[in-house]
Amino acid sequence: MLNVHSIESLGTYDGPGIRLVIFLQGCNFKCLYCANPDTIAYEGGKSYAVEELVQMAQRQRPFFGKRGGVTVSGGEPLMQAKELIELFRRLKEEGINTCIDTNGSILTSASKTLLEHTDLVLLDIKHIDGSKHKKLTGVSNERTLAFADYLAGINQSTWIRYVLVPGYSDDPADLHALGRRLTGMNNIEKLEIQPYHKLGVHKYESLGWPYELSGVSANTPEQLNVAKKIFEGYVKEVVVN
Template identity: 65%
Template sequence: MLRVHSFESLGTYDGPGIRLVAFLQGCNFKCLYCANADTIELKGGTETSADEIVSMAKNQKPFFGKKGGLTFSGGEPLIQAKQLLPVVKALKEEGFHVCIDTNGSILNDDVKAVLEYTDIVLLDIKHINKEQHQLLTGKKNDNTLAFVEYLRSISKPVWLRYVLVPGYSDNHEHLHQLGEYFKAFDNIEKLEIQPYHELGAHKYEHLGWQYQLKDVKANTPEQLETAFNIFKAYFKEVVIN
């Protein structure tokens, strides 16, 4: 049984086409800008079976079209890789397109098995610099970089996702370093720039946590355009979500 925080129907930002998005409970990162802070704690969520999720997918299949399907996000969905495996296997047996949205910090036999039934990995790359990555997430990025190497070794399609946080992850030198690091990965299909926002800040107050980026302003159009122009020199496709 999967512990699911919530579902989103008709999602258009988490993989190709129109999608049913399952936000799973629990995350091993604590990103300063997390929009889903109420999914971080490992406890909680609603226990949901593979049959229930397949049934939901079948009900919504008419909306998926040729490109849509299901995306498992979080939280960090691969924390529950053992429980997720029978779900993605059942979905693939029914012909559904499956995406996993992950921070890439977990790689074990269960995760590798899940990836066999995954069409596209949406990889949230938080920062290329180890120290800045730890500042943003509480963890260094060694495991994530090893995860990306594994995805390349199995030729798994990847969409990189990068949150552009002013003063934290928008340094031009670091953006070029990220591009240089990944430019030779032929399995990376695109990079999505995700503008910083405070939409999840109220959840911190509800949880009794301090939101540490309250003085950080949203990206200006110029900041987004600069990042776009830097990244487009390295990746096949760059979009701003």
């Protein structure tokens, strides 16, 4: 059984093509800008059997086309890596593309087995600087960077995702440092810049949590363009989502 927060049909921002996106409950990070803070606690989700999710994917298969499929996001999906192995095995048996969206902080034997059945990894790198990463997420970035190295070592198709938070993760020196860190990783097909937004602020109010970035404004077009040009010096394809 998988502990699921929510499910989105016909998703277009979480991997290639049209996708069924399964958001799992529970996360080991607490990002200051998290748009889904209600996914952080492991409690509170709904249990789904693997076959229920496979049947859901089969029903939506006509919309997938050649590139679409199923993306598992969160929360942090690798917290349930062991349970996900059977889901991805079944999806691959059905010829359905599999994708996982992760912060890369959990590299276990179960995670490694899951990757054997994964077509694409969306790796969320929150910050290249360790202390700034901890300020943003509450934890170190060492495991995420080690995970990136592991993906490169097994030549796992990967898209990097990077949230550009003004004043927190948009320093050009840090962007260049991340770019240099990714240089030579031939498995990285794309880098997606995720603009900072406040669409989840109302959820903090309902949870009774303070939103600590209330004074941070959305990115300007110039900020996004600067970041895009920097990353283009290191990664073959860069897009702004």
